[in-house]
Amino acid sequence: MRPNASGQVIAQRPAPGGLRLAKRALLEGRELSASVVGPELARSWQRSLRAGLQPAGRMPGAPHASGPQLARALELQRELVAHARPVMEFLAEQTDGTESMVILAGTDGVVLQALGDLQFVSRAERVALRPGATWSEQVRGTNAIGTALAEGQAIVVHSEEHYLERNAFLTCAAAPILAPGGQLLGVLDVSGDHRGYHPHTIGLVRSAARMIEHRLFETRHDARHWPGLVLRLHAQPEGIGTLAEGLLAVREDGALAGANRAALAMLGLDWPRLARCRVEDVLAEPVPLLMDWVRRSPSVPRIVHVHGGAALWVRMEAGRPIAASRGAAPVSTVEEAAAVDALAALDTGDLALRATLQRARKLAPSAIPLLVQGESGAGKEVLARAMHASSPRRGHAFVAVNCAALPEALIEAELFGYERGAFTGAAREGATGRIREAHGGTLFLDEIGDMPLALQTRLLRVLQDRQVTPLGGGKAVGVDFWLICATHRDLRAQIEAGRFREDLFYRLNGFTLKVPALRARSDLEALLATQLAQLLPGREVQVEDTLLAALRAYAWPGNLRQLASTLRTACALLDAQESVIGWHHLCDDLAEQLRPQEPTDSAGAQPEDLRSISRDAIRRALDDAGGNVSEAARRLGISRNTLYRRIGETSA
Numbered sequence: 001m002r003p004n005a006s007g008q009v010i011a012q013r014p015a016p017g018g019l020r021l022a023k024r025a026l027l028e029g030r031e032l033s034a035s036v037v038g039p040e041l042a043r044s045w046q047r048s049l050r051a052g053l054q055p056a057g058r059m060p061g062a063p064h065a066s067g068p069q070l071a072r073a074l075e076l077q078r079e080l081v082a083h084a085r086p087v088m089e090f091l092a093e094q095t096d097g098t099e100s101m102v103i104l105a106g107t108d109g110v111v112l113q114a115l116g117d118l119q120f121v122s123r124a125e126r127v128a129l130r131p132g133a134t135w136s137e138q139v140r141g142t143n144a145i146g147t148a149l150a151e152g153q154a155i156v157v158h159s160e161e162h163y164l165e166r167n168a169f170l171t172c173a174a175a176p177i178l179a180p181g182g183q184l185l186g187v188l189d190v191s192g193d194h195r196g197y198h199p200h201t202i203g204l205v206r207s208a209a210r211m212i213e214h215r216l217f218e219t220r221h222d223a224r225h226w227p228g229l230v231l232r233l234h235a236q237p238e239g240i241g242t243l244a245e246g247l248l249a250v251r252e253d254g255a256l257a258g259a260n261r262a263a264l265a266m267l268g269l270d271w272p273r274l275a276r277c278r279v280e281d282v283l284a285e286p287v288p289l290l291m292d293w294v295r296r297s298p299s300v301p302r303i304v305h306v307h308g309g310a311a312l313w314v315r316m317e318a319g320r321p322i323a324a325s326r327g328a329a330p331v332s333t334v335e336e337a338a339a340v341d342a343l344a345a346l347d348t349g350d351l352a353l354r355a356t357l358q359r360a361r362k363l364a365p366s367a368i369p370l371l372v373q374g375e376s377g378a379g380k381e382v383l384a385r386a387m388h389a390s391s392p393r394r395g396h397a398f399v400a401v402n403c404a405a406l407p408e409a410l411i412e413a414e415l416f417g418y419e420r421g422a423f424t425g426a427a428r429e430g431a432t433g434r435i436r437e438a439h440g441g442t443l444f445l446d447e448i449g450d451m452p453l454a455l456q457t458r459l460l461r462v463l464q465d466r467q468v469t470p471l472g473g474g475k476a477v478g479v480d481f482w483l484i485c486a487t488h489r490d491l492r493a494q495i496e497a498g499r500f501r502e503d504l505f506y507r508l509n510g511f512t513l514k515v516p517a518l519r520a521r522s523d524l525e526a527l528l529a530t531q532l533a534q535l536l537p538g539r540e541v542q543v544e545d546t547l548l549a550a551l552r553a554y555a556w557p558g559n560l561r562q563l564a565s566t567l568r569t570a571c572a573l574l575d576a577q578e579s580v581i582g583w584h585h586l587c588d589d590l591a592e593q594l595r596p597q598e599p600t601d602s603a604g605a606q607p608e609d610l611r612s613i614s615r616d617a618i619r620r621a622l623d624d625a626g627g628n629v630s631e632a633a634r635r636l637g638i639s640r641n642t643l644y645r646r647i648g649e650t651s652a
């Protein structure tokens with residue numbers, strides 16, 4: 001098995017002898033056998049031949065950028081280099097011990113950064129993999145970096161597929177990195193000893209290139225500076241916010257300003273059409289409607305319709321000018337109203353939650369560090385966002401970081417930022433880091449109980465000194481933010497077990513706020529009404545009586561997240577003329593979980609009952625998903641991590 005040029009796996013790798021014969025055929029002007037040499041490789045060999053290169057001969061001296069030339073190239077590509085760095089470190093960790101290098105090259109094929117193990121190459125060959133070396137096809141013939149640039153797509157070039165025999169010791173996988181407008185910015189590559197070839201490397205490299213593109217898009221269209229709309233799209237609501245989401249930037253006048261590749265695929269666009277299109281050309285919903293949605297409730301996912309195609313879920317973010325340009329009301333009045341509404345909007349009648357909200361309202365102006373505790377999906381982040389919106393800091397950023405979602409090396413770079421001085425003599429910073437982005441605003445650290453101990457020590461230092469020092473030893477910078485942390489874990493038990501620093505616990509826990517689990521709340525009906533009004537504005541929709549009773553009795557292992565995803569599915573299935581949500585509007589597995597249970601008062605259910613309901617639901621979902629945990633989690637409307645945790649809890 002081997003991946004073809006676009007990274008898909010094709011069945012057979014040609015024998016080296018076959019490639020040698022094919023290369024001879026190329027030199028003799030004969031046709032290349034398509035079964036030995038794929039179309040991308042054949043085109044690349046032809047280009048190499050036309051460039052006057054000889055496969056076996058001595059390579060004419062390949063140009064190598066001088067120190068000042070490299071510094072200038074790095075300066076020109078500052079944004080790309082800064083965003084690529086943490087992703088490259090992550091890739092280098094994944095490929096550690098595999099005798100390979102992670103390389104970032106510019107559009108001219110010049111190596112800008114290289115990380116990893118150079119021991120697998122001879123001293124003479126090392127220089128070719130260092131920053132400054134050139135890997136364009138023109139100078140080195142077919143190779144993953146040069147060929148990915150020439151073809152504009154991901155490619156694997158293995159051993160003798162390299163045009164020059166002297167490069168046959170390498171196996172390389174490379175993927176282009178594109179700007180949000182489709183312009184080629186550079187190439188990410190993993191090159192290693194040809195004996196260490198692994199078919200999954202290309203997938204890893206392509207995902208890493210997507211991560212860089214995602215960060216570039218988010219920086220260029222950051223809602224604080226970009227005066228337009230950002231649409232996050234996916235066929236399923238759970239896909240929004242993940243690496244698989246489509247990203248679309250829309251100018252205030254409706255013209256499309258940027259996208260990622262996932263959005264192009266979802267909308268049936270290509271890069272040239274993107275530049276000519278307006279949002280009305282691709283979506284059935286006009287810009288004023290989108291603007292209205294984003295002003296009224298920006299974080300609520302909605303359904304939009306692609307012309308002649310699928311329905312997609314969308315979550316929108318607006319730049320400040322749009323968010324503030326509501327009618328004739330002065331901005332301060334609008335912000336004031338939003339501030340009051342943010343916490344009040346969460347109060348749907350449950351007394352325990354109301355008590356939490358009242359405390360939150362009093363604490364919001366104080367900037368005392370808060371710890372929000374509650375089960376996964378219970379609404380901890382939503383509460384933290386509402387507190388920020390109700391605080392004097394609401395004019396600044398709310399920065400959320402999930403400490404459980406990223407590998408340790410990435411969270412460190414993400415939180416603290418890093419210097420690019422490590423690889424050039426230039427003085428400007430590489431990436432600011434999320435802590436500094438939260439300056440003046442609120443830093444929300446989700447799943448703080450999962451933060452690795454080494455990072456806890458660094459975070460403690462930041463909280464004590466109120467200064468952050470970027471990785472790579474830059475200057476300490478003063479920071480001022482409101483810290484809100486959240487966890488589903490018992491942090492005291494974590495301290496006992498030696499997994500959480502006690503001194504950090506006291507620093508971040510100025511006050512604990514508890515968010516009740518959905519099954520313990522008494523306001524399910526009010527929640528249903530509020531969410532249905534948001535999902536189907538202007539429509540009067542009820543829930544059928546027997547279904548409502550079953551929903552009340554259900555244990556809701558995924559809490560509000562699961563409720564929201566259940567209602568989104570139901571609304572998507574509801575016909576325009578229907579006004580009652582019934583059993584047939586649920587996905588099958590939830591309907592099955594709900595049916596066998598007699599309607600009982602969930603608030604009166606004993607913990608053991610709830611545990612067994614939860615256990616049954618999980619078992620059924622796993623059975624239905626054929627044991628696939630990701631699929632079972634999707635069916636339950638909870639994350640994979642939560643499902644693993646619940647499996648542990650319910651089998652305890």
Ligand SMILES: Nc1ncnc2c1ncn2[C@@H]1O[C@H](COP(=O)(O)OP(=O)(O)OP(=O)(O)O)[C@@H](O)[C@H]1O
Nearest residue numbers: 346375376377378379380381382383446560561564
């Ligand atoms: N008050 C609410 N009204 C409607 N939906 C809500 C509300 N609070 C939360 N949700 C829904 O639940 C989802 C999860 O909420 P949130 O991220 O705040 O939970 P969490 O407790 O932080 O979860 P986790 O611990 O898994 O990070 C939200 O995306 C939203 O769909």
